[in-house]
Structure formats: C-alpha cells, structure tokens
Amino acid sequence: MPPSLPKGNAIIGQSGGPTAVINQSLVGAVLALQELKPVRKIIGMRHGVNGLVADQLVDLSRTPAKHLEAVARTPSAALGSSRDKPDPEYCARIVEACRKYDVRSFFYIGGNDSSDTCRIVNEIANTRENYELRCFHIPKTIDNDLVLSDHTPGFPSAARFQAMAFEADSLDNASLPGVKINIVMGRHAGFLTGAAALARGDGRDRDRNGPHLVYLPEVPFDPERFLSDIGRIYARLGRCQVAVSEGIQTPDGRPIVTTLMQHLDRDAHGNVQLSGVGALGDALADHVRRNLKVAGGKSLRVRADTFGYIQRAWPDPSPIDAREARAAAKFAVRMFAKGDTSGSVAITRRKGRAYKAELRAIELSDVAGKTRHMPAEFIAGHNDVSDAFIRWCRPLVGKLPPTARL
Numbered sequence: 494m495p496p497s498l499p500k501g502n503a504i505i506g507q508s509g510g511p512t513a514v515i516n517q518s519l520v521g522a523v524l525a526l527q528e529l530k531p532v533r534k535i536i537g538m539r540h541g542v543n544g545l546v547a548d549q550l551v552d553l554s555r556t557p558a559k560h561l562e563a564v565a566r567t568p569s570a571a572l573g574s575s576r577d578k579p580d581p582e583y584c585a586r587i588v589e590a591c592r593k594y595d596v597r598s599f600f601y602i603g604g605n606d607s608s609d610t611c612r613i614v615n616e617i618a619n620t621r622e623n624y625e626l627r628c629f630h631i632p633k634t635i636d637n638d639l640v641l642s643d644h645t646p647g648f649p650s651a652a653r654f655q656a657m658a659f660e661a662d663s664l665d666n667a668s669l670p671g672v673k674i675n676i677v678m679g680r681h682a683g684f685l686t687g688a689a690a691l692a693r694g695d696g697r698d699r700d701r702n703g704p705h706l707v708y709l710p711e712v713p714f715d716p717e718r719f720l721s722d723i724g725r726i727y728a729r730l731g732r733c734q735v736a737v738s739e740g741i742q743t744p745d746g747r748p749i750v751t752t753l754m755q756h757l758d759r760d761a762h763g764n765v766q767l768s769g770v771g772a773l774g775d776a777l778a779d780h781v782r783r784n785l786k787v788a789g790g791k792s793l794r795v796r797a798d799t800f801g802y803i804q805r806a807w808p809d810p811s812p813i814d815a816r817e818a819r820a821a822a823k824f825a826v827r828m829f830a831k832g833d834t835s836g837s838v839a840i841t842r843r844k845g846r847a848y849k850a851e852l853r854a855i856e857l858s859d860v861a862g863k864t865r866h867m868p869a870e871f872i873a874g875h876n877d878v879s880d881a882f883i884r885w886c887r888p889l890v891g892k893l894p895p896t897a898r899l
Contacts (some may be wrong), residue, residue: 496832498531499625501597504545505553505555506538508574508610510802511569512634512647513654514812514818518573518602518631520565521819523553525826526598536594541575542601542610546586564800565819568806573585578606583753584613588622592627597707598627602822603646608837609861616833629825630837630857633818635805637684639741641855643842644684646818649811649889652688654804655736656893660694662798663703664896670732672723672781675704676774678804680740683709683867685804688880689736690888691893699899706876710740714749715875718783721775727793729786739773739799747771762769771799811891812888819849820870824852848888850868 503526507515519537526535541550551572564571572747579587587610591599599614601607608630618626635651637644655677666673679684686709693702705726705898708714726733741749750773774797821838836854843849871882 499597502534504536504597505600507570508541508607511651513568517818523821538571600633612857638682649814653890654807655688656691659689674797676799679738686738704736713744714741743818754848
C-alpha cells in the first residue's frame with residue numbers, strides 16, 4: 494500500500510558553486526515531482542534559501558518538458574545559487590517561509606553545508622515547530638568531498654575539464670619550454686587536482702607528458718622541496734608542468750597562501766578566499782623565478798595560471814556525470830514518495846572491472862558538515878597520485894580527445 498504523503502507544495506533550490514550538471518539534478522527532481530499527485534505545486538528558490546526567505550520564487554509546475562530538458566543541458570545553476578550557511582535562527586525563518594507557502598517537501602542541491610541546512614530545517618520544523626516538512630539533500634560538489642560517496646555529481650565533469658586543460662597546456666609547455674604552474678580548486682580534498690594526471694594518457698609518452706608534479710592538500714607542502722622537485726624535472730626534460738591544489742598547507746594545517754601574502758579576503762564562511770584569486774600561483778611562480786637558475790645564472794621562464802571559476806561549469810560535461818546527477822535527484826524524490834521523512838543520496842561503485850554505480854539513501858547527519866579527503870592509496874609520495882587513483886578516476890570523465898606528436 495502506498496504511503497500517505499503530506500499534501501502541499503514542493504520546493505527546490507541550488508546552493509554552493511555551480512557545476513556543469515547541477516541543472517540535470519534540478520530537472521530530474523522537477524520531472525519526478527510532477528508525477529506525484531500529493532504535490533500541488535513545485536516552487537523554485539531563486540539563489541537558494543536566500544530567495545525563499547526573501548520571497549523570490551518561481552513556479553516550476555507547468556514548465557514544459559522540452560524547456561526543462563534544454564535547461565538540464567545548460568551549465569551553471571539555472572535558479573541561481575547561494576553561499577549562505579544558515580544557523581538555527583536562519584533555518585527557523587526558512588521553516589516559517591515553508592509554512593507560509595504550504596511547502597511539505599524541501600529539496601536542496603548542494604554540498605555538505607547544504608545537507609546540514611536540510612538537517613537543521615528538518616529538525617526545527619518537525620520537532621520545535623510541529624510542522625510536517627520532509628527534507629532531502631541532493632548531492633553536488635566538484636571537490637568530491639562528501640563522505641560515504643564514491644564520487645559526487647559535478648566532480649566527473651570538473652575532472653574532465655582538468656584532464657583536457659592540462660593536456661592542452663602540456664602541449665603548449667612542450668612547444669615553448671619553461672615552468673608552468675596551474676592552480677586547481679580544492680580547499681581540503683585533492684581529488685580535482687589529482688584528476689589533472691589523466692592528461693598524461695597511457696601511451697609511450699606518459700612519463701614525459703604533464704603534469705609532471707601534483708601537489709595535494711592532504712600532503713604537507715614544503716616550498717624548498719618544491720624547488721628541488723621542479724629542478725629535477727627541468728634537468729631531465731627541459732620543462733616542467735605542475736598541478737597545485739589551492740588548499741596546499743603547511744605541516745600545522747595553515748594554507749600556504751597565508752604564509753606568502755597578507756590581507757587576504759575571506760568568504761561568507763570565514764575561510765580565506767582561495768578560488769578566483771591568483772595570489773598562490775603568483776607567489777609560487779615568483780618563488781621559483783627567484784630561486785631556480787639555469788646555466789649561467791639566468792632565471793627560468795616561469796608562468797602561472799589560476800583556473801578559478803572556469804573549471805566549475807565548463808559546457809562539456811562527462812556523460813556519466815550528466816546521467817548520475819539526474820538519477821541522484823530522481824532517487825531523492827523516490828525517497829520522499831516511499832515515505833521517508835528526510836535523507837541524502839550517496840553514489841557508490843560496484844566491485845568489478847567494469848564501472849557501474851549504485852545509489853543508496855543515507856541519513857542527513859551522516860554527511861552534514863563532514864569532509865572527505867583523498868585516501869592514502871590514491872596518493873603517491875609527496876608530489877603525485879597513484880595508479881589506483883588513475884584507475885578509479887578514468888571511467889568517470891569519459892573519452893578524452895586523442896593527441897599525436899612528430
């Protein structure tokens with residue numbers, strides 16, 4: 494017998510950094526909700542929960558399927574996103590707004606902070622306010638740092654971007670040799686930076702292709718060892734391409750950029766702003782330029798790029814990512830339809846040679862506010878990823894464009 498679902502409206506929003514497939518999740522949820530009779534209206538929040546409390550909403554109930562499919566194929570967050578990190582007082586205002594609009598099911602697409610928002614809102618509504626509200630988190634993050642998941646929607650597409658960007662940049666670096674440093678997103682987890690290693694391919698030039706060095710936030714960073722590593726590669730190849738996570742840290746856990754520069758901005762969560770600024774790349778390039786010399790005492794040719802926001806929503810998503818982002822949202826709606834009162838979705842991987850993913854329900858408290866790091870078996874020494882990481886990551890990104898050399 495079907496469960497008795499609360500009759501009322503459903504609301505959905507997007508939070509955190511946009512991705513190439515976050516709209517697949519939005520559309521997957523909307524199409525699934527349109528099939529549920531107890532859901533009277535599907536409301537979209539403009540810019541996340543900020544739009545909900547500010548009455549900036551859009552009715553998605555009758556949006557034509559053809560237009561929704563076009564939105565699904567469009568990168569970035571179609572409803573607009575938010576960096577708000579609601580505290581209990583803010584979440585009480587969210588519950589008040591849900592009551593105002595007769596919302597009985599709440600879906601939020603985002604990372605671990607978004608899952609925590611779902612958890613707090615669910616507890617306040619059902620415990621303190623005696624208002625039946627069912628809350629579901631739909632996972633999303635290019636950092637791949639949600640616990641209990643093999644990977645998260647958004648990561649495979651961003652990893653695909655890294656592989657292709659580093660492949661093209663390595664060819665450029667081979668044409669006009671020098672030292673090239675690329676800064677990649679990832680405050681605490683190195684998965685995205687590690688994905689750059691897919692650019693090496695698996696052919697006979699693998700040991701010569703960049704990136705030649707990969708620095709992750711899970712491994713303490715030593716500026717002097719950094720110079721030695723580059724010097725060794727440059728002596729062998731006459732060039733060196735480097736992938737560096739924006740979150741590389743000192744042994745005591747301080748972001749390296751804070752040891753190199755002062756007066757850095759902070760984001761809405763109080764974290765030092767790492768993304769969208771070139772401070773780390775510029776500082777590391779200057780460090781190499783001043784301290785590494787070629788024969789005759791001449792400085793090396795050194796350049797640095799910070800990929801910044803461009804890596805989040807590049808319009809060439811991984812096919813697997815697009816399918817799984819939509820599937821995760823539909824799974825969250827099925828959780829609601831079968832009577833669950835709250836929860837999140839994890840993507841797991843079946844054992845075996847062929848890649849196959851599965852979805853499972855997890856508690857909001859299991860993922861909320863927690864951070865996953867690169868496991869030790871994915872890290873090789875202090876400046877690379879392991880073959881195990883490459884085998885894990887390669888199926889996620891899709892087929893990469895071939896290259897050839899003279």
